[in-house]
Amino acid sequence: MARNDVLAWVESPLQLVGAAEWAHAHGVTVPVAGRLTPQMGETADALLARGARFRDLEPYLGVPFSLLARHGHWLVGDGFSGQFRLAATLLRPHRVTFLDDGANTLPYADALLGRRPYARPAVAERGWTTRLAPLAHELVLRRAAARRASFFTAFDLGPDRADALGDRGFEIRRHRFEWTRATAPLNPDVQGRVVLGSALPVDGRLPLADFLSWVTDAAAPGPALYLPHRRETREQLDAVAAIPGIRVLRTELPVELVLAGAHGPLDIRTLPSSTTTTLPLVLEGTGSSLRVGQPRAVTGAAA
Numbered sequence: 001m002a003r004n005d006v007l008a009w010v011e012s013p014l015q016l017v018g019a020a021e022w023a024h025a026h027g028v029t030v031p032v033a034g035r036l037t038p039q040m041g042e043t044a045d046a047l048l049a050r051g052a053r054f055r056d057l058e059p060y061l062g063v064p065f066s067l068l069a070r071h072g073h074w075l076v077g078d079g080f081s082g083q084f085r086l087a088a089t090l091l092r093p094h095r096v097t098f099l100d101d102g103a104n105t106l107p108y109a110d111a112l113l114g115r116r117p118y119a120r121p122a123v124a125e126r127g128w129t130t131r132l133a134p135l136a137h138e139l140v141l142r143r144a145a146a147r148r149a150s151f152f153t154a155f156d157l158g159p160d161r162a163d164a165l166g167d168r169g170f171e172i173r174r175h176r177f178e179w180t181r182a183t184a185p186l187n188p189d190v191q192g193r194v195v196l197g198s199a200l201p202v203d204g205r206l207p208l209a210d211f212l213s214w215v216t217d218a219a220a221p222g223p224a225l226y227l228p229h230r231r232e233t234r235e236q237l238d239a240v241a242a243i244p245g246i247r248v249l250r251t252e253l254p255v256e257l258v259l260a261g262a263h264g265p266l267d268i269r270t271l272p273s274s275t276t277t278t279l280p281l282v283l284e285g286t287g288s289s290l291r292v293g294q295p296r297a298v299t300g301a302a303a
């Protein structure tokens with residue numbers, strides 16, 4: 001293992017964007033192990049077209065043990081992942097950097113500080129995933145104590161949380177999607193009112209009828225562009241497309257990449273999600289507005 005040879009191990013489009021931002025901020029080119037999904041492939045192609053400092057993109061299923069074993073510094077998108085717990089326990093990386101995993105960034109920081117269980121929010125964990133949690137937790141804390149663990153994040157951790165992490169040895173570096181904004185091509189298809197899709201109905205946290213009612217209200221003032229969430233079902237998208245005034249733009253890219261190239265200010269409507277943190281940064285200086293809805297039926301943490 002090359003102790004400081006970096007590898008980005010990412011499982012979602014947003015994590016892949018975070019890896020591109022990290023590579024740009026540090027002025028290095030990194031190999032990438034990305035989960036084998038259509039969304040990841042499309043996002044990787046778009047990032048490479050914009051000049052992302054990636055090389056040797058390796059799609060994988062399961063845990064890419066051979067790649068991880070050859071690299072001592074892991075850029076990890078999901079610290080709660082059972083696959084990360086297993087790989088970290090067995091391979092014990094020399095250094096680890098955590099990228100954003102949507103709204104789980106803050107709960108993960110709290111889990112490392114012992115302020116909440118080391119478990120994914122709103123998920124009933126069991127089996128080997130639970131048994132590996134304390135081992136992965138200890139590994140990360142040991143790396144932090146040796147000044148070899150960090151967060152690279154767009155989220156404001158807050159002074160109390162940031163200070164507590166710093167006391168444990170974690171380095172914290174924030175980004176504002178500087179590279180994403182600087183490299184975004186103009187996208188004339190995105191303008192005016194934009195409604196963001198959601199996986200809340202897919203996850204059973206919001207009845208589909210309530211979600212469609214929210215979309216209808218969001219589009220009521222006039223025509224709106226609908227950007228689907230990557231995990232929406234065909235049934236849900238067909239129902240949304242039938243709402244008057246809605247035009248569905250099907251894309252495999254994360255909204256941060258799609259909207260960074262917006263043509264003029266946007267009026268964005270969304271349900272609670274990590275986009276309430278990421279999009280104000282991506283659209284900084286454009287005059288865009290972001291309005292967050294809150295249907296009463298939503299349960300659990302924001303997706």
